[in-house]
Ligand code: NAD
């Protein structure tokens with residue numbers, strides 16, 4: 001069995017104690033990779049990885065000040081194959097509460113992770129986001145779309161941090177020869193997305209399951225494209241293993257308005273819970289749908305889990321947490 005505390009080649013996952021990161025770690029361990037997770041558990045939890053016991057290495061560190069690999073019991077890994085950089089608050093309430101930390105982890109945290117990749121001649125994968133497209137004027141969004149971000153709005157701490165992270169990643173590729181991958185993730189949901197995370201799928205499902213009114217921001221006509229976490233992780237692994245150095249959208253290209261999501265949640269949970277309309281947050285994008293031609297053609301990737309199936313699986317997990 002792979003052991004990250006020995007001096008075997010290994011994969012570093014920043015943000016690996018979070019929602020997407022912990023599923024990614026599961027897949028890497030399953031295939032025999034030796035994994036070290038670096039996380040400050042600001043929005044994640046080591047509980048997400050408890051089932052892996054001593055099969056992985058864990059470092060509790062704020063990657064904005066360094067990855068802290070010296071803190072591993074057997075010392076830093078002698079050889080690192082890949083650095084997967086997922087560390088960042090991701091839910092709007094989480095990053096709006098921590099704008100400075102979010103900018104720090106997207107900038108200095110990304111530089112720290114890229115430095116480890118440079119020194120070890122390791123592949124580097126950045127978990128970027130559809131937020132780099134802002135409130136898109138091109139629909140659906142191909143990777144060639146340059147985006148429409150308000151650089152001074154409240155969401156800019158996240159959007160611009162990720163845009164800077166992409167720029168830094170490309171600069172390390174061009175100036176230092178680091179082998180890079182950039183995944184632009186669209187809205188992902190599934191088990192281990194915390195009930196209190198604050199994103200729309202966790203909010204609506206939790207409210208419906210508890211018979212509380214479902215919170216719809218604004219009139220609910222804004223759209224998103226929701227992807228199940230297993231599909232997202234499959235795309236991340238394919239991208240990591242590929243030689244594709246251009247950004248790649250990973251998302252499920254079926255678009256739903258928030259009100260359509262409410263209907264799906266009602267069907268899955270059998271609830272008759274009402275809707276309560278709350279104020280639309282500033283700069284909330286009006287539409288979002290990935291063009292996944294590049295992922296299909298270059299990675300052979302196709303999302304498989306539909307919304308109703310995915311919501312049912314996620315609802316089962318939430319019920320088990322209660
Ligand atoms: P999450 O909040 O569950 O996970 C983020 C993890 O990063 C957490 O474990 C958190 O503790 C850790 N972290 C945050 N700041 C850190 C720091 N300074 N140092 C060390 N660790 C830190 O969110 P998620 O949904 O799993 O998102 C994972 C990544 O994917 C993020 O980079 C996010 O921007 C990106 N992403 C996610 C989605 C989605 O819909 N889930 C969409 C687009 C992009």
Ligand code: UDP
Pocket residue numbers: 091092187198199200201203204215216217218222224258280281284285
């Ligand atoms: N939203 C909502 N009710 C909620 C949480 C979010 O109507 O309880 C809306 C939000 O305004 C946005 C969409 O759902 O239009 C997706 O929000 P989320 O926070 O999940 O992700 P993001 O805005 O980053 O895409």
